[in-house]
Amino acid sequence: MNKVKPREANNPTAVDVTDLILHDIQTGVLAPGSWLKQIDLEQRYQCTRPEVRRALDRLAQRRLVEHVPNRGYHVYEPDGRQASEVSEIRILLEAGVADKIAANASEPDVEALRDLASRFDALILEGTPIELYEANLAFHHRLLSLCGNTELVNLVTEIRQRTSSAPVSQWKTRARIEQSSREHHQMIDAVAAGDGATLKEAIARHIRQD
Amino acid sequence: MNKVKPREANNPTAVDVTDLILHDIQTGVLAPGSWLKQIDLEQRYQCTRPEVRRALDRLAQRRLVEHVPNRGYHVYEPDGRQASEVSEIRILLEAGVADKIAANASEPDVEALRDLASRFDALILEGTPIELYEANLAFHHRLLSLCGNTELVNLVTEIRQRTSSAPVSQWKTRARIEQSSREHHQMIDAVAAGDGATLKEAIARHIRQD
DNA sequence: TTATCATAAATTGGCGCCAATTTTGGATAT
DNA sequence: ATATCCAAAATTGGCGCCAATTTATGATAA
Numbered sequence: 001m002n003k004v005k006p007r008e009a010n011n012p013t014a015v016d017v018t019d020l021i022l023h024d025i026q027t028g029v030l031a032p033g034s035w036l037k038q039i040d041l042e043q044r045y046q047c048t049r050p051e052v053r054r055a056l057d058r059l060a061q062r063r064l065v066e067h068v069p070n071r072g073y074h075v076y077e078p079d080g081r082q083a084s085e086v087s088e089i090r091i092l093l094e095a096g097v098a099d100k101i102a103a104n105a106s107e108p109d110v111e112a113l114r115d116l117a118s119r120f121d122a123l124i125l126e127g128t129p130i131e132l133y134e135a136n137l138a139f140h141h142r143l144l145s146l147c148g149n150t151e152l153v154n155l156v157t158e159i160r161q162r163t164s165s166a167p168v169s170q171w172k173t174r175a176r177i178e179q180s181s182r183e184h185h186q187m188i189d190a191v192a193a194g195d196g197a198t199l200k201e202a203i204a205r206h207i208r209q210d
Numbered sequence: 211m212n213k214v215k216p217r218e219a220n221n222p223t224a225v226d227v228t229d230l231i232l233h234d235i236q237t238g239v240l241a242p243g244s245w246l247k248q249i250d251l252e253q254r255y256q257c258t259r260p261e262v263r264r265a266l267d268r269l270a271q272r273r274l275v276e277h278v279p280n281r282g283y284h285v286y287e288p289d290g291r292q293a294s295e296v297s298e299i300r301i302l303l304e305a306g307v308a309d310k311i312a313a314n315a316s317e318p319d320v321e322a323l324r325d326l327a328s329r330f331d332a333l334i335l336e337g338t339p340i341e342l343y344e345a346n347l348a349f350h351h352r353l354l355s356l357c358g359n360t361e362l363v364n365l366v367t368e369i370r371q372r373t374s375s376a377p378v379s380q381w382k383t384r385a386r387i388e389q390s391s392r393e394h395h396q397m398i399d400a401v402a403a404g405d406g407a408t409l410k411e412a413i414a415r416h417i418r419q420d
Numbered sequence: 421t422t423a424t425c426a427t428a429a430a431t432t433g434g435c436g437c438c439a440a441t442t443t444t445g446g447a448t449a450t
Numbered sequence: 451a452t453a454t455c456c457a458a459a460a461t462t463g464g465c466g467c468c469a470a471t472t473t474a475t476g477a478t479a480a
Contacts, residue, residue, distance in 0.1 A: 038432070048465065053433080054267065061271055070432060070471050085361035092306040092362075093299065151295035152302075155369065248462070258435065263463080280441050280462060 017047050018055040025064055025075055026161065027130050032077045036065060063162055078163060086163045087207055093156055094140075095204045097147035099196030104146050110192045116142055117184040124177055132177070139184060143191070180206070227257050228265040235274055235285055236371065237340050242287045246275060273372055288373060296373045297417055303366055304350075305414045307357035309406030314356050320402045326352055327394040334387055342387070349394060353401075390416070 021041065024030045041052045060067045067073050116139040123132045137160075144153050183206045190199035231251065234240045251262045270277045277283050326349040333342045347370075354363050393416045400409035 037430095039430090050463095050465065054264075057264065058267070058271055061268055072432065082361060085359045088359055089303065089362050089365060092302050096302040096306065149295045149298055151292060152299050155299060155365075159365065247460095249460090260433095260435065282462065 017045050017051050018058050020045050021055055021059060022064065030075055032075045035072055035074045037072065083163050086159055089159060090156060090207050091204050093152060094144060094207060095200045097149065097152065098200035098203055100148060101143065101146040102191055102194050102196040102199050104148055105191045109146055110188060113139070113142060113188050113191065117188060120184060121181050124181065143187065226265070227255050227261050228268050230255050231265055231269060232274065232371070240285055242285045245282055245284045247282065293373050296369055299369060300366060300417050301414050303362060304354060304417060305410045307359065307362065308410035308413055310358060311353065311356040312401055312404050312406040312409050314358055315401045319356055320398060323349070323352060323398045323401065327398060330394060331391050334391065353397065
């Protein structure tokens with residue numbers, strides 16, 4: 001069984017190029033509306049042409065970029081109507097499982113949520129907008145996971161990406177961020193109290209003003 | 211070096227190969243679990259290798275097929291847990307906009323729904339399972355469209371594809387199909403009466419036993 | 421100076437080849 | 451007869467070339 005495979009040092013590409021581009025879109029490095037030239041991406045991410053093309057096709061499927069035949073791909077610009085429609089969807093889903101979340105949450109779960117909320121709070125002062133954005137994402141992901149429906153969690157994660165093209169610029173004011181922080185703690189309190197109805201209201205309010 | 215470009219009669223491919231494969235998966239022609247060899251698809255749909263690969267990658271993104279590196283792609287086998295989780299999602303979304311549907315529906319809308327429901331009824335006796343399946347889809351699509359949230363309609367359409375891999379075999383008994391028919395009419399009556407609460411109940415029941 | 425058009429440069433996107441890996445089939449030894 | 455192993459065939463998947471189309475450039479005429 002001595003299949004001597006040289007196994008060269010050639011596997012630093014554990015992550016897909018798609019994720020790299022996705023990340024740069026979400027952090028605003030690749031601005032909404034800008035054209036994504038294949039040559040640029042090829043050099044920027046040190047990958048081959050087919051890889052770039054596959055990534056762009058995947059992102060187009062997820063509607064994070066738009067494809068114009070013979071013209072190329074450009075980052076989707078956030079659409080007002082679309083954004084509010086997605087918000088409505090998120091409210092239906094995330095608020096819809098509020099009672100499940102309140103029912104399933106154990107003591108350590110609540111602790112974990114408090115930690116994540118605290119991390120968000122700390123980053124308000126000392127973190128970059130990107131770190132803040134990701135901390136917020138982590139909190140909501142953890143909270144939603146308690147509903148027990150993994151398909152739903154994945155779906156929300158997916159449609160969330162679909163609109164927050166330039167998430168960094170989304171939270172304009174400091175006041176708004178601190179309001180978000182307060183709401184996080186309200187949600188946690190409702191979870192700790194096992195109060196599904198209150199949690200549902202808190203989630204709905206939180207999503208509406210995001 | 212004379213590259214003779216015959217320009218054969220080769221342009222009936224206005225539709226993407228992805229949709230063709232998708233259709234064949236949904237109608238059960240390509241059975242769940244079966245391996246999709248690239249050569250076979252290439253010949254079956256009269257297209258090139260790269261086209262097949264792109265289509266398979268897209269379907270893998272939508273999780274209609276699964277990709278095993280160096281082994282190929284095979285049709286996803288329906289998973290019990292996953293199916294019930296998707297049902298729950300559909301209930302949250304479709305029942306969640308019941309009041310919107312009831313509020314927005316005009317007289318001609320109701321008429322159109324009655325026509326679609328009737329077409330479904332007619333196909334119970336004279337149609338193929340596939341036709342029945344598509345008539346059912348058309349009815350639900352039309353009904354849901356009344357909510358006014360196009361993002362939500364698209365999303366439901368998408369996640370619906372995700373689980374009903376072998377939709378034909380899904381409605382086992384005649385009794386169940388006729389039950390579905392009755393529920394369709396119940397929903398329409400609720401819409402016509404502008405009764406959102408009753409509609410919500412009817413939709414939830416209908417999805418649960420699908 | 422400004423508009424129009426032709427030519428050149430750049431970009432996209434289709435297609436096929438070939439290496440890497442896996443599967444199949446059969447021969448050999450126990 | 452059965453298991454093991456090796457070789458051949460089949461399949462996947464990465465990569466690059468080149469044609470088609472679009473965009474940029476510059477020259478010419480009004």
